[in-house]
Amino acid sequence: MPDHLIDDVTGPLTACGTEWGLVSDRVMGGVSEGALTTQEVAGRRARRLTGEVSLENDGGFLQMTLDLRPDGAAMDGSGFAGIELAVRGNGAEYNIHLRTDDVRHSWQSYRLTFVAPERWTTHRLTFADARPHRIDAPFRPDRLRRIGLVAIGREMRAHLALSRIAFYGA
Numbered sequence: 001m002p003d004h005l006i007d008d009v010t011g012p013l014t015a016c017g018t019e020w021g022l023v024s025d026r027v028m029g030g031v032s033e034g035a036l037t038t039q040e041v042a043g044r045r046a047r048r049l050t051g052e053v054s055l056e057n058d059g060g061f062l063q064m065t066l067d068l069r070p071d072g073a074a075m076d077g078s079g080f081a082g083i084e085l086a087v088r089g090n091g092a093e094y095n096i097h098l099r100t101d102d103v104r105h106s107w108q109s110y111r112l113t114f115v116a117p118e119r120w121t122t123h124r125l126t127f128a129d130a131r132p133h134r135i136d137a138p139f140r141p142d143r144l145r146r147i148g149l150v151a152i153g154r155e156m157r158a159h160l161a162l163s164r165i166a167f168y169g170a
Helices: none
Strands: 004-007 021-024 033-041 044-053 061-067 080-089 092-100 109-116 121-126 131-133 144-152 156-169
Touching: 021 033, 033 156, 044 061, 044 080, 044 144, 061 156, 080 092, 080 109, 092 156, 109 121, 109 156, 144 156
Parallel strands: none
Antiparallel strands: 004 156, 021 061, 033 044, 044 156, 061 144, 080 121, 080 156, 092 109, 092 144, 109 131
């Protein structure tokens, strides 16, 4: 199966017809502060997540999040092996959080981890490595709803630039 483009930062909307949004731990009383911008980063147009992640008040995350369909319905990603993304950052570790129809609470997700080095790098992360977080249901790529790129779990300065993200074929 050929790749399925999610976003290559050619306009305000993604290839999915949706827009990235910023979510922080402030939704639950945390104090992390961040911004999500679209700008040129080291020669590439990118979505850029920046800010300070704080663990105060039981917080600890900044997230750029994207619904995979404008109507919020699930998409069938079962024909894909995983996610390919081109990123650049500050050398820190970040997560991808996947949400499916089985996810009922904001603290639940399926997680993949990657490092965003200080040069543009392309990662291929396989769905087989998606770890459930606070959910017992197995990961079902045929029920994908939302994807998030997340700075989480430790005090840190977030600096993550994304120039392309796609599902890649099996």
